[in-house]
Amino acid sequence: MAGGDDLKLLGAWPSPFVVRVKLALSFKGLSFENVEEDLGNKSELLVSSNPVQKKVPVLLHNGKPICESMVIVQYIDEAFAGTGPSLLSSDPHERAVARFWAAYVDDKLVTSWVQSFRGKTEEDKSEGTKQMFAALQTLEGALRECSKGEGYFGGESVGLVDVSLGGLLSWLNATEEMSGTKIFDPVKTPLLAAWAERLRELDGAKLAFPDKDRMVEFIQKRQAQAAAAAAAAASEK
Ligand SMILES: N[C@@H](CCC(=O)N[C@@H](CS)C(=O)NCC(=O)O)C(=O)O
The missing domain is CATH 1.20.1050.10 (Glutathione S-transferase Yfyf (Class Pi); Chain A, domain 2)
Incomplete structure (x- = not known):
């Protein structure tokens, strides 16, 4: 990685939006610190880094936050233009x-x-x-x-x-x-x-x-939780 660059990714492993950022970092050959967020109990760092959406992914580059997966992917390509392959054409x-x-x-x-x-x-x-x-x-x-x-x-x-x-x-x-x-x-x-x-x-x-x-286990658990919530809501009617 480019000398002195500090990359920290605030993410949640099942998130497809977080995976996009991991793909971009990985294809460019950039190392980063992965910080796993509990989305039910968001960290102060996540809330202060993305105060508008309070969502992952957030990339912190030398402490400066970048939000929104595709904005982050394009940022990575621009900020590390000299590192690894380009994700965007020169045309x-x-x-x-x-x-x-x-x-x-x-x-x-x-x-x-x-x-x-x-x-x-x-x-x-x-x-x-x-x-x-x-x-x-x-x-x-x-x-x-x-x-x-x-x-x-x-x-x-x-x-x-x-x-x-x-x-x-x-x-x-x-x-x-x-x-x-x-x-x-x-x-x-x-x-x-x-x-x-x-x-x-x-x-x-x-x-x-x-x-x-x-991933399968995670989705099955989510589906079971959603079904239980729907059943509870129906019984309250
Ligand atoms: N458009 C956003 C979507 C990000 C998103 O929806 N992240 C979800 C995880 S998959 C999240 O942080 N959810 C927490 C919340 O909504 O409070 C992106 O592309 O980065």
């Missing part, structure tokens, strides 16, 4: 296209995916699932365009969109395993399915991704 148009698709992942994929398991009714949830698969279909086209026949959204190496979508992979894979339904379906979205396999095999990704069994 302004390619940079703009990558930013567009990274924003699309948050606006369309993350939103519909969250709706697919947190929707208020079963109908609401199945609408979320439908929208999620539509967004994946669109991202299949984006991957075809952006990769130019290479393996990643960034071309022959990983870029901003790979990090943005890659952050969600562990959670999506765990959901696939639990439900038996393929999200990265080799028939419906063959390029994305191959991309997911390829990304998972990268050393940088292996360092950043949470353990699959731990």
